[in-house]
Structure formats: C-alpha cells, structure tokens
C-alpha cells in the first residue's frame with residue numbers, strides 16, 4: 001500500500017498548514033498584547049522580544065500561504081517561538097505563571113510536526129524549561145512546594161502523552177483510510193488509484209536508472225458466461241482466484257491491480273516488452289490449466305492480454321493504457337486466450 005512517509009506528509013499538509021496559520025495569528029495578537037503589558041511594567045527587553053515575535057509571525061503568515069516547503073516554515077516558526085518562550089520563563093522579572101505556556105509545547109509540536117519529530121522537540125524544550133525552573137527557584141520558594149511541582153510535572157506529562165497518543169492514532173486512521181481508498185474491496189488488490197500512484201513513482205525510478213517498464217492489461221474471457229452459467233457468486237470467486245494467482249506468480253516488486261470488472265492491470269518494473277510478454281504468457285497458461293471448482297463443477301477460465309512499454313508506446317500511464325487496451329482488443333478479435341505485445345505480431349501472437 002502507498003503509506004510511504006512522503007505520501008503521509010502530503011496528506012497531513014492542509015491540516016498542518018491550518019494549525020500553523022491559526023498559531024501565527026495567536027502569536028501576533030498575544031505578542032502585541034503582552035508587549036504592551038510588559039512595557040507598562042517596565043520590562044522593555046521582554047516587550048521588544050514579544051513585538052519582534054509578532055512582526056516575525058506576520059512575515060511567516062505571508063510566506064506560508066504559497067509555500068511548497070511547509071515543513072521548513074514550521075521549523076522556522078517553532079524554534080524561535082519556543083526559544084522566545086524559554087527566554088521569557090528565564091527572565092527573573094517574569095511571573096511564574098509564564099511557565100503555563102510550556103504546556104503548549106507538546107500540543108503544538110505534535111500537531112505541526114507529527115509523532116516522531118513532535119515528541120523529540122517536545123522532550124527537548126520541556127527539558128530546557130525544567131532546567132530553567134530549577135535554576136530560577138530555590139528550595140524555600142513557595143512554588144517549590146511538593147504538591148505544586150507534582151501538579152506541574154504530571155500535567156505536562158499528561159499533555160505530552162495525550163498529544164503523542166492522539167497523533168499516533170490519527171496517523172493510523174489516515175493509513176487505514178488511505179488503504180481502503182486504494183484497495184479493491186472484492187479481491188484485496190490495489191485499485192486504479194493505487195496503480196496510478198505506483199506508476200508515477202516507478203516511472204521516475206525507471207528514468208533515473210534507465211530501466212524499462214512494461215504494462216499488461218488482462219481481461220478474463222467471456223466472463224459474462226461464467227456469471228450466467230455458474231452464478232454471480234461463482235464469478236466473484238473466479239475474480240478472487242485470479243487475484244491470488246497474480247499474487248503468487250508476480251515478483252514482489254511488480255504491482256498487479258484490478259482496473260474494474262474483470263479487467264486487471266500489471267506493472268512490471270525493470271521489464272521490457274519481450275520479457276513482459278513471457279510473464280503474461282506464463283500467467284495465461286497457469287490460468288488456462290487452473291482447476292477452479294464451484295459446487296462440484298469446474299469453471300473454465302482464460303484471459304486475453306495487451307502489453308505496452310514505457311518510452312516505446314508513450315510516456316504516461318494514459319498512453320500505456322491506451323496502447324495495451326488496443327492490443328487487448330486485438331487479442332479478443334483474434335479469438336481470445338492469447339497475449340498481444342504488438343498488433344503487427346498478431347499472426348504469431350497465439351504462439352507467443
């Protein structure tokens with residue numbers, strides 16, 4: 001399944017962008033407000049830091065609207081924002097309640113950076129905040145009372161654990177939804193959408209490594225007759241049976257999927273038309289000689305195949321599907337149960 005980390009990052013992007021924009025607005029408004037409050041209390045250095053953070057957030061707000069590199073801008077926000085927070089809590093004149101902001105660290109980190117990086121950055125900055133706390137207060141200070149410290153530590157630990165568990169289960173649900181959206185319900189094979197994603201990735205790899213890549217379109221012959229004669233349930237069993245055959249016969253690096261109905265697509269990596277035709281012929285023979293039983297009766301199955309190759313028949317999936325489809329129909333016209341790598345070879349196709 002396509003649960004590649006890049007795909008998950010792509011999926012999380014709109015949600016992370018929305019969280020970042022909301023945080024930037026909060027930082028702008030909070031920075032202006034606290035800047036004014038600290039200025040009136042005479043803490044001018046802190047005010048300047050807060051106004052600076054507001055101004056920087058305005059700049060980030062403009063930058064993230066059109067960026068292709070959201071992760072970089074998230075880090076460009078998180079590090080100065082958390083560092084400013086650390087400076088604020090370390091300032092001797094700042095109220096002890098400023099430590100309350102530390103609770104934002106695990107929430108913001110997990111929402112913006114996901115479970116791994118989010119947890120790493122949370123633990124780092126919470127650790128720094130703890131060191132600052134121990135440095136700022138002595139054993140005799142009221143805030144060092146065991147219950148106060150226990151409250152703060154347990155609350156921070158709870159929010160860190162909840163944020164992490166939330167992000168882990170959110171990512172799991174996302175993977176499950178992605179798998180469902182890319183899987184054919186009946187056969188469990190990848191569907192058209194997954195074939196497309198796989199093709200795009202393998203196409204880039206084939207170009208980089210200068211390797212061939214082929215596509216097969218396989219259509220079960222006279223499938224309507226299978227349904228009519230043995231029933232729809234037997235037809236479903238035949239589709240599942242064929243899907244299993246594909247799984248058993250193909251290499252782990254290839255991809256077989258269901259394009260729809262009784263039509264299947266196979267992408268063969270590092271494979272040119274000649275070898276792809278042999279693979280298709282092996283599959284054709286295996287299906288022809290397979291013994292699928294239903295209610296004590298044997299269901300005869302055969303298939304027709306069209307083959308196309310990247311670079312020879314086109315440079316995108318649409319071109320390859322069109323070329324393979326044309327050959328598939330040539331195979332059907334020529335009597336079915338055969339592989340057609342190229343219509344000009346039709347005379348010898350059934351001997352392939």
Ligand SMILES: Nc1nc2c(ncn2[C@@H]2O[C@H](COP(=O)(O)OP(=O)(O)OP(=O)(O)O)[C@@H](O)[C@H]2O)c(=O)[nH]1
Pocket residue numbers: 186219220221222223224225227231232233234235236239260261262332336
């Ligand atoms: N049981 C079952 N049948 C399906 C499914 N999807 C499509 N079909 C049937 O597959 C049959 C396809 O029929 P046609 O398009 O006429 O093709 P064919 O009978 O295989 O004939 P050729 O392709 O020309 O060899 C139809 O009867 C569909 O109802 C499915 O998921 N389960």
